[in-house]
Amino acid sequence: MARWQGRDSRWRDLHDVPAPEVSRRRDEGQPRGAVLFDLDGTLIDSVYEHVLAWRDALRAESIDLPVWGIHRKVGMSGGLFARALLRETGAPVDAAQAERLQQRHEDAFSKYAHGVRPLPGARSLLLRLRELEVPWAIATSGRRLRAAAGVELLDLSGDEPLITHDEVQHAKPDPDLFLAAADALGVPMEDSLVVGDSIWDLLAARRARALGVGLLSGGYGREELERAGAFRVYEDPADLLDHLDEIGVRDA
Amino acid sequence: MARWQGRDSRWRDLHDVPAPEVSRRRDEGQPRGAVLFDLDGTLIDSVYEHVLAWRDALRAESIDLPVWGIHRKVGMSGGLFARALLRETGAPVDAAQAERLQQRHEDAFSKYAHGVRPLPGARSLLLRLRELEVPWAIATSGRRLRAAAGVELLDLSGDEPLITHDEVQHAKPDPDLFLAAADALGVPMEDSLVVGDSIWDLLAARRARALGVGLLSGGYGREELERAGAFRVYEDPADLLDHLDEIGVRDA
Numbered sequence: 001m002a003r004w005q006g007r008d009s010r011w012r013d014l015h016d017v018p019a020p021e022v023s024r025r026r027d028e029g030q031p032r033g034a035v036l037f038d039l040d041g042t043l044i045d046s047v048y049e050h051v052l053a054w055r056d057a058l059r060a061e062s063i064d065l066p067v068w069g070i071h072r073k074v075g076m077s078g079g080l081f082a083r084a085l086l087r088e089t090g091a092p093v094d095a096a097q098a099e100r101l102q103q104r105h106e107d108a109f110s111k112y113a114h115g116v117r118p119l120p121g122a123r124s125l126l127l128r129l130r131e132l133e134v135p136w137a138i139a140t141s142g143r144r145l146r147a148a149a150g151v152e153l154l155d156l157s158g159d160e161p162l163i164t165h166d167e168v169q170h171a172k173p174d175p176d177l178f179l180a181a182a183d184a185l186g187v188p189m190e191d192s193l194v195v196g197d198s199i200w201d202l203l204a205a206r207r208a209r210a211l212g213v214g215l216l217s218g219g220y221g222r223e224e225l226e227r228a229g230a231f232r233v234y235e236d237p238a239d240l241l242d243h244l245d246e247i248g249v250r251d252a
Numbered sequence: 253m254a255r256w257q258g259r260d261s262r263w264r265d266l267h268d269v270p271a272p273e274v275s276r277r278r279d280e281g282q283p284r285g286a287v288l289f290d291l292d293g294t295l296i297d298s299v300y301e302h303v304l305a306w307r308d309a310l311r312a313e314s315i316d317l318p319v320w321g322i323h324r325k326v327g328m329s330g331g332l333f334a335r336a337l338l339r340e341t342g343a344p345v346d347a348a349q350a351e352r353l354q355q356r357h358e359d360a361f362s363k364y365a366h367g368v369r370p371l372p373g374a375r376s377l378l379l380r381l382r383e384l385e386v387p388w389a390i391a392t393s394g395r396r397l398r399a400a401a402g403v404e405l406l407d408l409s410g411d412e413p414l415i416t417h418d419e420v421q422h423a424k425p426d427p428d429l430f431l432a433a434a435d436a437l438g439v440p441m442e443d444s445l446v447v448g449d450s451i452w453d454l455l456a457a458r459r460a461r462a463l464g465v466g467l468l469s470g471g472y473g474r475e476e477l478e479r480a481g482a483f484r485v486y487e488d489p490a491d492l493l494d495h496l497d498e499i500g501v502r503d504a
Contacts, residue, residue: 066297068297068488119318120318221475224473
């Protein structure tokens with residue numbers, strides 16, 4: 001029997017506030033929160049393809065931006081992303097152009113998508129959590145069609161809870177995706193953990209009052225993730241799987 | 253008249269060691285050192301293409317490694333790189349396979365090379381240094397044929413000093429490329445500055461006893477570069493050009 005040990009609720013007792021339903025006692029043997037995963041760069045190795053697809057999309061609009069700057073914005077909502085990049089060029093931001101950019105990115109990504117693979121340990125990590133009865137979901141800024149194709153690479157049962165930009169109005173760094181994921185699982189957000197590779201995941205985690213765990217597998221530096229609020233950083237899903245006890249998931 | 257103000261030679265006086273010829277007095281109006289540039293990720297925006305080309309090369313050898321791990325090794329000597337990656341797989345490292353990997357990378361890069369552009373400010377920075385009579389050279393772990401094609405993108409005069417793996421036995425993180433570049437310019441290495449985007453440039457700079465300046469334009473984090481020994485980090489060549497005074501290059 002395993003449980004996900006979320007925030008300690010003792011401060012509530014100390015302050016004489018009745019503990020809410022969500023803060024179940026440990027000996028009930030139930031997880032109190034969930035693990036909410038980003039998809040690209042966290043479970044599948046697709047960040048560099050997305051980066052070059054955005055580069056191609058921008059060039060098709062005669063916008064030349066250095067690739068590393070694009071990399072630093074991947075993982076944001078596509079709409080925010082397009083606007084942020086256009087803002088950097090100093091040109092006025094036009095909703096039609098932002099929309100067109102997203103479509104061009106989608107088209108360009110199709111050319112790179114054949115190279116995408118699951119990250120090491122991604123499938124094993126998710127299966128292990130299932131075995132330990134720790135609920136989990138995937139929450140991505142991408143659109144459902146593309147996200148579903150990515151999840152398929154993980155070769156799971158096909159009924160994984162998946163929240164995409166299609167289900168919420170605002171994607172990352174807004175917390176909506178993770179809030180919707182926790183809601184879908186029926187777990188308290190503030191006892192949950194967000195696992196992501198980009199600073200947008202970690203900012204969204206903080207805004208949602210969840211703990212954020214960073215993975216280096218999206219190509220960002222460890223310190224970038226720590227500064228964005230990661231309370232712990234691992235290399236990839238395999239490394240996280242090896243250290244589940246550090247984040248409060250235990251066999252018991 | 254400008255000069256590159258390298259290390260102060262006063263310690264030599266303090267220790268009663270005769271100042272060598274290279275430590276010319278400032279009022280001679282000559283630069284004492286040079287600025288030695290890496291190429292990929294420092295002057296041209298080619299790192300992400302190299303990363304995916306290595307990924308493709310490895311897959312062609314049935315080696316699946318996550319892309320971010322490849323990114324962290326780009327900029328090394330190709331031979332070291334191949335061996336380092338093969339070592340990660342736990343498989344025995346075979347010289348023939350390392351050689352074959354380099355050829356496969358070269359072939360794969362050809363498919364991505366059309367997307368490569370100069371980084372913002374690269375050409376202006378080099379022209380400005382020339383105007384200020386600060387000597388500079390380009391030193392890259394790549395092979396001459398590929399490097400020359402990259403330098404061509406910068407649209408310079410064509411007689412730039414370029415040191416490649418073809419000219420030295422050991423590429424980065426060995427200091428040989430930068431030592432050969434300083435030698436070609438006839439300037440003292442210890443008064444020179446190395447500008448690069450990867451930790452391999454900065455490690456080579458330290459081993460050569462030069463100051464290292466990091467650029468974020470290769471997609472590494474600021475702290476990664478600082479921890480590898482960068483005494484200053486800028487976004488890209490344009491940002492460095494805006495702050496030349498911080499690294500000791502002045503109009504006077």
